[in-house]
Every structure is written in structure tokens, then in C-alpha cells.
Amino acid sequence: xxxxxxxxxxxxxxxxxxxxxxxxxxxxxxxxxxxxxxxxxxxxxxxxxxxxxxxxxxxxxxxxxxxxxxxxxxxxxxxxxxxxxxxxxxxxxxxxxxxxxxxxxxxxxxxxxxxxxxxxxxxxxxxxxxxxxxxxxxxxxxxxxxxxxxxxxxxxxxxxxxxxxxxxxxxxxxxxxxxxxxxxxxxxxxxxxxxxxxxxxxxxxxxxxxxxxxxxxxxxxxxxxxxxxxxxxxxxxxxxxxxxxxxxxxxxxxxxxxxxxxxxxxxxxxxxxxxxxxxxxxxxxxxxxxxxxxxxxxxxxxxxxxxxxxxxxxxxxxxxxxxxxxxxxxxxxxxx
Amino acid sequence: xxxxxxxxxxxxxxxxxxxxxxxxxxxxxxxxxxxxxxxxxxxxxxxxxxxxxxxxxxxxxxxxxxxxxxxxxxxxxxxxxxxxxxxxxxxxxxxxxxxxxxxxxxxxxxxxxxxxxxxxxxxxxxxxxxxxxxxxxxxxxxxxxxxxxxxxxxxxxxxxxxxxxxxxxxxxxxxxxxxxxxxxxxxxxxxxxxxxxxxxxxxxxxxxxxxxxxxxxxxxxxxxxxxxxxxxxxxxxxxxxxxxxxxxxxxxxxxxxxxxxxxxxxxxxxxxxxxxxxxxxxxxxxxxxxxxxxxxxxxxxxxxxxxxxxxxxxxxxxxxxxxxxxxxxxxxxxxx
Numbered sequence: 001x002x003x004x005x006x007x008x009x010x011x012x013x014x015x016x017x018x019x020x021x022x023x024x025x026x027x028x029x030x031x032x033x034x035x036x037x038x039x040x041x042x043x044x045x046x047x048x049x050x051x052x053x054x055x056x057x058x059x060x061x062x063x064x065x066x067x068x069x070x071x072x073x074x075x076x077x078x079x080x081x082x083x084x085x086x087x088x089x090x091x092x093x094x095x096x097x098x099x100x101x102x103x104x105x106x107x108x109x110x111x112x113x114x115x116x117x118x119x120x121x122x123x124x125x126x127x128x129x130x131x132x133x134x135x136x137x138x139x140x141x142x143x144x145x146x147x148x149x150x151x152x153x154x155x156x157x158x159x160x161x162x163x164x165x166x167x168x169x170x171x172x173x174x175x176x177x178x179x180x181x182x183x184x185x186x187x188x189x190x191x192x193x194x195x196x197x198x199x200x201x202x203x204x205x206x207x208x209x210x211x212x213x214x215x216x217x218x219x220x221x222x223x224x225x226x227x228x229x230x231x232x233x234x235x236x237x238x239x240x241x242x243x244x245x246x247x248x249x250x251x252x253x254x255x256x257x258x259x260x261x262x263x264x265x266x267x268x269x270x271x272x273x274x275x276x277x278x279x280x281x282x283x284x285x286x287x288x289x290x291x292x293x294x295x296x297x298x299x300x301x302x303x304x305x306x307x308x309x310x311x312x313x314x315x316x317x318x319x320x321x322x323x324x325x326x327x328x329x330x331x332x333x334x335x336x
Numbered sequence: 337x338x339x340x341x342x343x344x345x346x347x348x349x350x351x352x353x354x355x356x357x358x359x360x361x362x363x364x365x366x367x368x369x370x371x372x373x374x375x376x377x378x379x380x381x382x383x384x385x386x387x388x389x390x391x392x393x394x395x396x397x398x399x400x401x402x403x404x405x406x407x408x409x410x411x412x413x414x415x416x417x418x419x420x421x422x423x424x425x426x427x428x429x430x431x432x433x434x435x436x437x438x439x440x441x442x443x444x445x446x447x448x449x450x451x452x453x454x455x456x457x458x459x460x461x462x463x464x465x466x467x468x469x470x471x472x473x474x475x476x477x478x479x480x481x482x483x484x485x486x487x488x489x490x491x492x493x494x495x496x497x498x499x500x501x502x503x504x505x506x507x508x509x510x511x512x513x514x515x516x517x518x519x520x521x522x523x524x525x526x527x528x529x530x531x532x533x534x535x536x537x538x539x540x541x542x543x544x545x546x547x548x549x550x551x552x553x554x555x556x557x558x559x560x561x562x563x564x565x566x567x568x569x570x571x572x573x574x575x576x577x578x579x580x581x582x583x584x585x586x587x588x589x590x591x592x593x594x595x596x597x598x599x600x601x602x603x604x605x606x607x608x609x610x611x612x613x614x615x616x617x618x619x620x621x622x623x624x625x626x627x628x629x630x631x632x633x634x635x636x637x638x639x640x641x642x643x644x645x646x647x648x649x650x651x652x653x654x655x656x657x658x659x660x661x662x663x664x665x666x667x668x669x670x671x672x
Contacts, residue, residue, distance in 0.1 A: 014350070014477075016477070054469060055469075087476060088472055088473045088476050090473060093442065099444050100442075100444060101444075102466070102469055103441055103442060103443050103444075103466055103469050103470045103473065104441070104442055105439055105440070105441050105442075106429065106436075106439060106440055106441075106442035107439050108435055108436060108437075108439075130438070130439055133390060133391075133438055133439050134439045136424055137424040137426060137439065140423060140424050141350075141352070141477040141478065142477065
């Protein structure tokens with residue numbers, strides 16, 4: 001298997017790697033999200049992941065950067081790549097439940113609510129406009145934007161938004177066993193709202209059933225004046241769908257082969273339907289020599305916080321698959 | 337009079353103009369600050385000024401960007417320069433009393449307190465470290481940093497910190513009549529605390545009597561890897577003093593001739609004592625044809641939110657004094 005399924009044809013001199021952080025209260029519903037040791041603590045994951053990427057360690061709280069089964073957070077992969085490249089990630093706060101511990105470009109949004117009890121993102125349009133301002137700002141500072149995200153519970157909001165926009169999509173999960181029935185039930189209620197209120201505006205679909213990251217990402221990516229690569233799995237497909245439905249140019253996407261190979265997600269089909277060009281990154285974690293990373297191959301975690309895009313960026317900047325894998329292994333070993 | 341008193345010898349290709357926003361509760365003490373229509377509303381000035389610079393208008397609240405006497409906020413000057421240069425300012429939130437309405441790189445600090453009732457910036461060291469992280473981040477995105485600030489009441493905290501560090505400094509004011517006696521009385525109490533607690537660490541002086549902007553600015557400027565220009569008056573001299581006392585390289589500074597010519601401030605003397613190289617910008621507002629801007633020459637406002645540094649940056653980027661003055665006049669006319 002090649003390291004990259006295909007190499008995007010882009011030229012750049014000043015790449016920027018940015019990660020949008022957000023929450024949806026859906027991640028606190030038991031069973032929905034594997035991105036944290038307990039449902040309530042999934043809300044902290046964007047804060048801890050960004051601390052790990054920015055500082056190289058989690059010191060603000062006594063928590064480990066692993067799933068209960070010992071599978072390392074994808075933030076370790078992203079950290080390893082920033083380290084290898086001598087780069088700093090720019091964090092964007094789209095709406096978090098807990099205050100971040102490292103600097104963030106803050107859009108002053110709020111965490112998304114449970115769409116079963118009311119609009120999930122009442123200020124979706126304002127967050128989109130803030131995203132446009134951020135995209136404007138970042139255009140002056142860089143000529144390639146690799147844009148990832150961290151939103152625990154975000155595959156459920158992705159399902160709600162993709163279906164709300166009329167796509168017969170499925171979505172991935174950080175669990176080995178995707179809680180499909182539970183997601184479908186939440187999605188059914190969102191679709192009912194979309195239908196009964198006759199919503200067609202993509203930002204209104206985000207308002208009803210999405211999360212603040214989506215509004216921020218759509219604003220940033222549609223305003224940024226140089227090439228954008230969306231870094232993530234089905235959550236970034238939802239962002240691509242929103243951008244496309246708003247009449248914008250749909251950016252290409254980078255993710256891991258573990259997302260592609262999730263049979264419950266149907267990722268390649270949805271990407272093709274949306275016209276999203278995808279680069280799949282295969283870091284061959286099965287042979288890397290770490291039992292926690294090997295679990296990615298069994299379908300745990302799979303991707304997150306821009307890990308796939310960070311590996312792609314390292315490759316585009318001339319790092320070999322061997323260097324990339326070696327740095328991931330040494331970084332993850334440093335945490336365990 | 338030349339437009340620039342001297343031209344800093346720096347080479348750069350990717351300049352970044354950044355403004356640190358913060359509050360001190362001292363600005364709500366009647367008589368201290370002219371940066372707002374009432375003492376309580378001075379707390380809003382950084383939010384409204386940043387909105388004006390980023391969006392070209394103040395829409396979030398029914399307030400005018402002028403002093404009660406019709407003197408325009410220096411944010412109009414900074415907006416005019418960003419516009420002329422096709423640049424976006426990066427706002428840094430060091431600690432505000434009101435939430436911003438445009439995106440800010442947020443350091444998650446708090447507004448400074450009144451030093452007469454307790455430590456002004458209890459988390460000064462944490463904000464400094466957050467500033468270091470921001471400086472690290474901005475180093476990867478630019479090769480010149482022009483760093484301004486907006487802190488109503490900040491000349492009083494500047495006096496407290498300069499004196500607390502042992503400099504026999506005076507400071508400027510946005511009022512024509514500098515409320516010197518009132519500032520001196522606050523400063524006397526801070527000096528007592530510094531003496532009784534035997535404080536010599538510059539960040540502890542900021543903690544006792546400064547404001548969050550100072551901690552943020554010191555962290556950013558001392559970590560940034562390319563040239564920095566501090567854009568502002570006596571408040572930035574306090575930042576330079578903190579950096580110097582911490583053993584860092586003292587950056588050069590840019591401000592207006594209206595600060596230099598404030599007899600109550602003794603600006604050139606303090607700058608010389610601190611070893612700060614200063615470029616004075618003379619936009620000749622007396623002859624620009626606007627009665628509000630002409631008041632700058634009578635000593636009102638004088639400087640603020642990086643206006644002097646923004647004009648310097650425009651000149652460094654090849655704009656003529658005529659272009660600069662014309663754009664300021666057309667911008668200010670658009671607001672009145």
C-alpha cells in the first residue's frame with residue numbers, strides 16, 4: 001500500500017495547519033462518543049488534545065491521552081507531525097464547554113446543544129460570519145490551509161447535517177462498533193424538524209442539527225483565498241456538503257485509510273457523491289510496533305484532530321513515510 | 337517636520353500587525369481615563385475599537401467612535417492604514433471585561449483589578465506563558481511584528497509598573513489635562529506594596545499593579561523570533577521596561593509626536609533611560625482639515641490601539657505621507 005493514495009497537486013510556500021475545536025452536548029449521551037473516558041469527560045477532549053499538541057503534554061488535568069483500551073488519541077499523531085515539521089498548529093475555538101488552556105483564535109461561539117431539545121447551534125450564522133473573518137485573516141498569513149477539527153460526538157451531528165441536506169449518507173465512529181441505531185434515532189428527529197420547518201438553507205440545517213465547528217469551518221474554508229485541505233473523516237464531509245450547498249467550491253479532503261475502510265461509514269461513496277477529492281493516508285499502524293496504534297487498524301479511533309491531514313502535510317513537505325512513522329512511534333512511546 | 341523622525345532599519349516580507357486588547361478596572365474610576373464616553377463605558381472601548389478596525393463600523397452597540405468633544409478614536413487611524421495596506425489586524429484578547437465581537441487570539445486571561453484592593457493581575461505569569469505560546473505561533477506566520485494595544489486606564493497601570501520597577505517615570509494621558517495627582521496617589525499605594533513585599537521580579541510588579549496586556553505583550557515580544565516594533569506610548573514603555581528587566585532584548589517603539597510632545601509625560605526621557613529606540617510619526621493633523629483630528633495636536637487622545645505603529649508600517653511599505661493622510665481623512669469623514 002502506498003503512503004498516500006494520491007498526491008494533491010498544489011503549490012505553496014507558507015502552509016498553515018489549523019484545528020477547529022468545538023463541542024456538542026450529544027457527546028455526553030451515553031454510547032454516542034468514544035472520544036473520552038466517560039460520556040461527560042468527552043467534553044474535555046478538545047481542550048486536552050489541543051494542550052497536548054501545543055505543549056507536548058497534558059498537565060492541566062490528571063488525565064491520560066488514551067482511550068480506556070489504551071488506544072492513543074490521534075492528537076499524538078498530530079503532535080508528532082508538528083514536531084517533525086517544526087510547526088505550530090493554530091487552534092480555533094468555535095464553541096467549547098470548557099475553557100482552553102492554550103491560546104485559540106476564538107470565534108466566541110457556544111457549544112452545540114442536543115438537537116432533540118431545541119436548535120443545536122442557534123447562532124450558526126454568526127459563527128459562520130466569524131469564520132469568514134478568520135478566513136480573511138488567515139489568507140494574509142499563509143498560502144495553504146490544512147483545516148482539521150476536534151468535536152467529540154461530531155459524527156452524529158455530521159449524520160444529521162448530511163441527511164438534513166438530503167444525502168443518503170452514513171458516518172464513521174471512534175468506536176469499533178459504530179452505535180448506528182442510536183445515531184439514526186437522533187438523526188430521524190432532526191430530519192423531522194428540517195422537513196416540518198421546510199429548511200433548505202445549509203446554515204439553517206447546521207443550526208437545527210449540527211455543531212459550531214461546522215459553521216466555523218464553512219466560513220473559514222469558503223473565504224480563505226488559497227488552497228484548503230479539509231483534514232478529517234465524515235465530519236469534514238458534512239462541512240464539504242455545507243460549503244457545496246452554499247454554492248462554494250468544495251475543497252479536497254485528507255483522512256486515514258481507517259476511515260475509508262470503516263464499512264459502517266460508506267466514506268468513499270459519500271465523498272464521490274459530494275464531489276470531494278480525497279487523499280487517503282496509510283501509516284501502516286499494524287506494523288508500527290505499538291499495540292495501541294495497532295488498534296486503529298481494528299477500527300478504534302481511526303482519525304481525529306487533523307491527524308490524517310497532518311501526515312499528508314508532512315509528506316507534502318518532503319518527509320518520508322519512514323520518518324513520519326518513526327516520529328509517531330517515538331512520540332507515542334513518550335506518552336506511555 | 338518629516339513624517340518619520342527616523343526610519344528603523346529592518347527587512348521583512350511578511351509583516352503582521354497585532355493589537356492586544358485588555359481592561360483594567362482602574363478605567364472605571366471617574367477621572368482616570370478619557371477612552372470612552374463614561375468611566376463605566378471605557379471598559380467597552382477595546383471591543384468597539386476592534387470591531388471598527390476589523391469590520392469598518394460599530395454595529396454591535398449604539399455608540400460613536402468619538403470622545404464627547406468629537407475627537408475620533410485612534411482606531412479610525414488604524415482602520416484607515418489596514419485598509420490602505422489591504423491587511424487584517426490580528427487581535428489578541430489578554431483579558432477583557434466584555435466579550436469581543438470579532439475573532440481574537442484569546443489567551444484566556446481576565447481583566448485587571450484595581451491595585452488598591454488586591455493584586456491587579458493575579459495570573460500575570462500564566463498570561464505571560466500564554467503570550468510566549470502566541471509569540472511562538474506568530475513566529476511561524478510572519479517576519480515582522482508590529483504590536484499595539486488597547487487598554488483604557490492603561491497609562492495609570494504603566495505608571496505603577498514603571499515606578500514599581502524603579503524608574504522615575506511619568507506617563508501620558510488621553511485627556512488634554514493629565515490627571516496626574518490621581519494617578520500618583522494610586523501609584524503611591526502600589527509602590528508601598530512593592531516595597532513591603534520586597535518585589536523585584538518584573539512579572540510580580542505587573543501582578544501587583546499592572547494590567548493583563550503587559551504580561552501578554554512581554555510574553556509575545558520576548559518570544560517572537562523576528563523583529564518586533566512596539567506600537568504605542570507610555571504603556572508600551574512599561575512593556576519595554578518589563579522585557580528589559582527580565583533580561584530580554586528591548587524592542588524599538590513607534591508612537592505619534594503627540595505623545596512625544598506631552599509635557600506631563602516626559603516620554604523621550606523615559607525612553608532614553610530604558611534604552612528604547614523610538615520612531616515618532618507626525619501625521620500633521622493640524623493641517624489635515626478635520627476639527628476632531630486637529631484636537632490630537634491640542635493633546636487630546638494623542639495615540640492608541642497601535643495608530644502610530646500602523647502609520648509607520650504604511651510608510652515602511654512604501655506609502656507616501658500624502659496617501660496616508662488622505663486615507664485617514666477619508667476614513668474619518670466616513671464616520672462623521
